Amino acid sequence: MAAAPSRAIIDGNEAAASVAYRTNELCSIYPITPSSTMAELADEWSAHGRTNVWGTVPTVVEMQSEGGAAGATHGALQGGALSTTFTASQGLLLMIPNMYKIAGELTSAVIHVAARSLATQGLSIFGDHQDVMAVRQTGFAMLASASVQEAHDLALVAQLATLESRVPFVHFFDGFRTSHELNTLEMLSDEDLRQLVSTDLVRAHRARALSPENPFIRGTAQNPDTYFQSRETANTFYQEVPGITQSAMDRLAARTGRQYHLVDYHGSPDAERVIVIMGSGAETAAATAQRLNADGANVGVLQIRLYRPFPTAEIIGALPASARRIAVLDRTKEPGALAEPLFLDITSALGEAVARGERATMPLVIGGRYGLSSKEFTPAMVAAVYDELAAEAPRPRFTVGITDDVTHLSLPVGEDLDIMPEGTVGAVFYGLGSDGTVGANKNTIKILGSSEGTYAQGYFVYDSKKSGSRTVSHLRFGPAPIRAPYLVSQASFVGCHHMSILERVVILEFAKPGGTLLINAPFPPEAVWDNLPSSLQRGIIERGLELYAIDATAVAREAGLAGRTNTVLQTCFFAISGVLPKEVAIEKVKASIRKTYGKRGAEVVAKNEAAVDASVSNLHRIEVPSGVTAQHDLLAPVPAHAPEFVRDVTAQMLIGRGDHLPVSALPVDGTYPSGTTAYEKRNVSEIIAVWDKDACIQCGNCSMVCPHAVLRAKRFRTKHLDGAPESYESAPLNAAGIPGEHYTLQVYAEDCTGCGLCVEACPVKPVEQPNRRAINLAPVRDREPARENIAFFESIPVNTRSKVDFGNVRGIQYLEPLFEFSGACSGCGETPYVKLLTQLFGDRAMVANATGCSSIYGGNLPTTPWTKNAAGRGPAWSNSLFEDNAEFGLGMRLAADLQAGLASKRLRGLRHQVGAELVDAILTAPQERENEILAQQDRVERLRERLESLDGTAVQDLVSVVDHLVRRSVWIVGGDGWAYDIGSGGLDHVLASGRDVNVLVMDTEVYSNTGGQSSKSTPLGAVAKFAAAGKTTTKKDLAMQAAAYGHVYVARVAMGADPQQTLKAFREAEAYDGPSLIIAYSHCIAHGIDMRKGLDQQYKAVASGHWPLMRYNPILRAAGRNPFLLDSPRPRITLNDYHKNELRFRMLASADPVEADRLLQLGQQQVARRWAEYEQMATREAHDFAADARKEG
C-alpha cells in the first residue's frame, strides 16, 4: 500500500524533472528556455548528492549543444546507462539526427520537452507544439501532458513504457503554460517509483548494451538489398506501444488513484460536436465543455495523450458515434500543408474507420490552429469553436485567438466566459521585476496552497525587457484542484504595485465587477483618487470596485527595506482579500518571513515583521466618488510625432494590447523598422545621471561606458545656443586651439536607468566636493525641461565624422551611437561594446547576432535599439540561430563581396558613360580610414546621381548593387555560450576561412540570457548553473586558439580596464582585411556583483591577470615585427582580490571552502603560467609566429 501522497506546489518543469532524475543514471543537458529548469534541477540535485531510486547519484553532464546532448545520450544508452535529456524548440531540432538513431536501434530513453515555438519570421521562447511536431516522424513515441500533475505522472509512464517497449519516448508539455505554472500536485514517492519501475527491464536495457565481453556491431551501413526490410522489423514493437503505455497508466492508477488513458473523452456521451486536442488546452476545453453541457449544450472533448504511435483504435473507440462535427485543434502551423498534423491524423483515422465499416458515418471534420507562442486559449475560445461547429457551414480551416483580417480564418470570440467553480478566487498583480512582486506571489501561493483542502495556482507573465520590466502575476486559490491553464480574467483582487504601471497600461482588464483594487500610491489617502487616470477612475466606478491604497514605498523605507515593497503589499493582499482570516493570514506571512529571511539574520526578519505590522496600519480604504474627477488619462505610449507604424503597431504592443493587433497590422516576413526604442520613453529609474558642466573635463569616459547610450556629447559653435531653453546646459569647449565652441553632455533623462557606471568612470572630483564627480546620480525632477533640452540638443548638428578624432576616447564621444536605449539590464557590461561598434562603423555595418542576451536586448519586440543616422544609414541587423551565427555572418560577407564584385565589374563596363575619372577613383580608392570611407561615400553619391541620367541593363544592375562600392563592415556578434560552445565549430571555421569578418564575443563567462549556466568560458572555481559545485576546468583560451592560425587579428579587451586599448582594437580589427576576433570582458548580473562596480571588476580582472589585455596583429608580422602585443601590465593584485567581489566565486568559498581554496590556488598558478607564456611571446621575433599564408603564399 502506498504511503499517503505528499502535496507540493511546484511547476511543470520540476514535476517532470523530479521523476526523470530519480529514474535515470545520466542526464546530458544543455540550457534552452523554457526547459532549462529541468536541467538545472538535475544538476543541483546531483551536486547535492541526491540519489535516484536505486541509490546512485545520477551523472549530469553539460554538453556544448543539444546536438551534443543527444549524441551523449545515444552513446550512454549504447553503454547501458538509463539516460535522459531535457530540451525545447531549436534544441529538439538539433537532436533529430540522433533521435532517428536512438529509435532505429530500439533504445529505451525519454526526452522531456517543454514544448516551444520555432524560430521562423521571429524567434519565440513561448509555448506551442511546433518543436514536437517536427520530430513526430523520428520513431520516438510521443506522450503529451496537459498539467503540472500530468507532467509528473506521465514522465513516469513514459519511463515505464520505454523500458518495456524499447521504443524511446518524447514526453512533452506546454512550454511556460505548464512548465512554468505553479500548481498543487501529489508527488510520487521514491517508493512509488521503485514499485513501478521494473528492475528486470532496467537490467534488460543494460544487457542490450555494447560490451567487449559479448561483442557485436550496431550501426552498420546497409544497402538496397536489406535496408527496407530492416526498417520494417520494428513494426511489432510500435504496435505494442499503446498497450504497454496504457498498462503503465493503469499500474500508476492502481498505486496512486490517478487514472489516465491514451485518449480521454470528456463531456456528453452522445455529443454531436466534439473538439480533439492535445496538451494543456485539453484542460480548458474539457472544463468549458462541462460548463456548456451544464447549460444545456451537448458537446465533448477528446484529449490525446499518446500521439505516436498514433492510437487509432482508442481514438475511434472513444469518439462517440453521435459526433457529427469535429474540430481538431493543432497548436502548430505548417505553412502549405493540407492541414496541421493532428487534423490529418484524425481525419485519416476516421476516414479509414468509416471505409472499413468500423464507424457508421464520417463526421464533418474541421481543423484549427490555436495558442501559437503561448497565445491565450480561453473558455470563450473553446465556446467559439463549438459555435463554429454549430454553424451551417463551418470553416474547414480556421484559427482561434487572433484576428485574421487578411485570410479571414479567425473565429469570432464572444465575451469572456467565467467557468471557474464557486469558491475559486482569482487575483492579478502588476509589479516591476525588481520589486519582488513575483517572489511574494509565489510565496503567497505556498502559504495558501499548503493548507489542507486549499489548492493554488500561479502563472507569471514577464515583458520583453531585462531592466525595468513589468510583471503580471495571475493567482488562483480554491477548495478544488485548479485546472485552468489560462490567465485569470475575472480577478476579484487586483494589485498594482507601481504608479508608473497604472499611468501607462489598463490595469482593470482582468478585474471582476465588485472586486477589490489595491494601489501602491505615493500620496496621502485623500490625494489618491485625483491622481488616478480618468479611464481608471471610470473603470473603478463602472465595475463597482473597492479601492484601497498604501504608500508601500514609504512603509518599506521606514521599515528599513528600501526598494522592496513585496512584504508590505503581500500583507495588504491578505488583510483585505479575505482569502484567509486576517489574523491567521498575518501570522502565516510572518511565519513565512521567518522561514524565508531567517538565514539573513534576526535583523532582517525583524524589519520585515515590522513592515507587516506597519502595512496594516498604513492601509487605507479610499472613498470612490460617483464621478470621474481626473483631468488626465493614461500617458501616451509613444509621442505624436512617431512614425505611423510605431503609433499604430508598436504602441499597442507597448501598452500590452499586442494580442489585439490583427494579422494585417504585422509585417509579412519579420522585417521591422530600426530605431524604435527612441519613441519608448520608459522612465524606469527614479535616479538618473546629472551632468556638472562646471566640473566636467569633457573626457568622454562616461559617454563611452554608458550601456544605454543616454549620455550624448556635441561640440558646436556658440551661435547654436541661440534660442536655447533656459535650463539648457553647455560649457565652453576645453579643447586647445578651438575657441568659440561650446560643449554639451546631454543626459537623455527618460531613458537613463540610473546604473551609475558613468559616475564610476568619471575621473573628476569637483573642487570642494570630494564625494562627487562631474556626473552624478540624483532623483528625477520635473521631466518636462529635460524633454525640451533634449529637443534643443537634437536640433544642434551632429559633429561631422571627418572632424572627429577617432583615435581616442575624448574624440569618439562625438560619434553618434546607432544603438540606443536597449532594454538590457541596468549597467549591462555588453552594450557599451555594441554601442562603440555602431559609433565607429554603424553607418556601413551588417550585423549577424547570435541568439542570446544581445539578440534579446537587440531584437526583442516591441522596440528595436539598432537605429540609423539622419542620412538614413545605420546597422542592418539580423539573428539567424544560436549555433550558426559565425556562418550566418560569413554568408553576409560573401554576399557583400559578390555584390561588390558585380558593382565593380559593371562600373568598369560603364567607365566611359559615367566618366573615367570618377570610376577610376571609386575602383582604386583605399577604404580603411574614416576619411577614406567618407570620400568614397561621396563618390558613390556622385555616381548615383550620374547613373540617374543613364539607362540600360548594366546601369540598372549597377544601381541595384551600387551601395557595395563603399566597403561593408560585417560584424558577427554574440556571447560566450555561442562562441565557446554551441557555435565553436562554426566560429573556428569562419576564422579559418580568411574572409574579412569581424567577430565580437561579449564574454560574460556564462550563459547569461538563459539564467547563468556554465560555458567553456566560465573560469575555474566559479559557481554557475550546471557547475553548482564549482567549475573544475580551466577557461578556454579562445584568443590563442584563433591567433594560432596566423591570419586572424585577435584582441582581448576590457573597457573598464583600458578603454583606449578597446578603441584601438576595434579600429584595428575592422581595418584588417581578414578575420578579426575581439573578446570583450563583459561584467554581468550573473556574476553576482554590485553592477555599479562593473567597471571596477573589469579593472580587477585585468589587474589580477585573469584577463590579460592583448592584441595579435598579423599585419605586424607581415612587416617583420612581433604581432603579439601584451597590453596590460604584470598582475599586481591576487586572483582572490578579483574573485572576492563576485558572488559566483564566494558561493563556492562558503559551500566548500577546501575546494574553493584548491581551485583558487590552481587558478592563481594558471594566471602565472599564462602570464609567463604571454610575456615570452611578447618578446619573440616575427618569424616565431605563423605566417598569414593568404598573403605570403
Add this chain to the structure above:
Amino acid sequence: MPDLTTRYLGLTLRNPVVASAGPLSQTVDGVRRLADGGVGAVVLYSLFEEQLRHEAARDIYLEEVHEESFAESLTYFPTVPANDSGLSDRYLRLLEQAVRAVDVPVIGSINGSTLGSWAQFGRQMQDAGAAALELNVFLVPGDVTVDGEIIERRHLEILGLVKEAVSIPVAVKLSPYFSSFGSMAMRLDAAGADGLVLFNRWIQPRIDIEAITVDTGLELSAPAEARLPQTWIAALHGRVRASLAGTTGVETADDVIRYLLAGADVVMTTSALVRQGEDYAGLLVAGLDNWLERKGFGSVDAVRGLLAVPADVDTSGYGRAGYVSALERAKSTYGAIDA
C-alpha cells in the same frame, strides 16, 4: 633555566607570548607556523559578527535582486548547499583543523557589537575544540546617540549569554573608552569573565589628502601604544579574579617584560609577528628567558605584577615609585585631570 610556564584563563601555557587575533591565523598553515614559531597559545582571527550578517545579507541580495524579472532567466545562480552560513562554517572548520594541527591551546574569537547569535556561535566554537573564547565587544565610534550605560550593559549581557552557553573559559577583549574603565573591568570580572584582554584597537579611518578620500587606514600597533594597557593592567592586577592579557604595542622582548611587570598573565601580539614573521615569537620568548636569567628570576610568575599597584593600598595615597607616582608627577606637570 627560568620557568616560562604561565596560567591564562585556567589553561597552562608553555610561555606567556600569545598570538593575538589577526591575519596570521586565517589558515591552518598559519596557525601551525605560529605554534612552530614558539607562541604559548593562538587566538584565532576574529570573526566579525557584522561581517557574518552583512556578507550573508549582501550575497542573498545579489542572488535575488535580478530574479523573477525576465522570462528566460528567473534566477541566475544554482542553490548551493550551505551557502547561507558560509563564513561561520569556514571558521568552525578552520578552528577544528587548527586544534588538531597544533599542541598549544587555540582560542576562538568573535567580534561584534549587538546581541546577535553570540551564544549559539560560542557553543559551536566550543564543540569545534576551542580551548577558550575571546569576546571582542567592538563598538564602532560615530554613533553619537548611544548612552554609555547601554554600552556597559551590552558588554555584560553578551558575556552573560556566552557564559551560559559554554563551559570553556571566556575572556573579554575591551576598548579603553569607558568613563570609568576600572569599574567596567571589575563588573565584568564579577559577572564571570575568565579573562580581560586590554585593549582592542578601533579601526580609525585615515584621511588621504591627495585623493581626498577616507580609507581604512589599518596600521600595525607601535610600542608607545602599550602604555595605556600596561597602566590599567597594573591597576587591575590583584583586584580581579580574571586573567589579564596585555595586547597592543609589543615589538620586542622588552615590551613583553614590561607587560609582565605590570601584571599581565599573557602578552599578545600580532603586529610584531606580521612585521617580523611567525618565528619572531621564539625570539621574544628567548629575550624574556635571557632577561629572567640575567636578572636572576626563576620564573615568569616571580616577575608578574612587580610593578603593579598593590592590591591592599589605596591608590590615591600610594606615593612610591611606580605608575601612580608617575601619574602624580604628570598631574603636577600638566594639571590635575580630576580638577
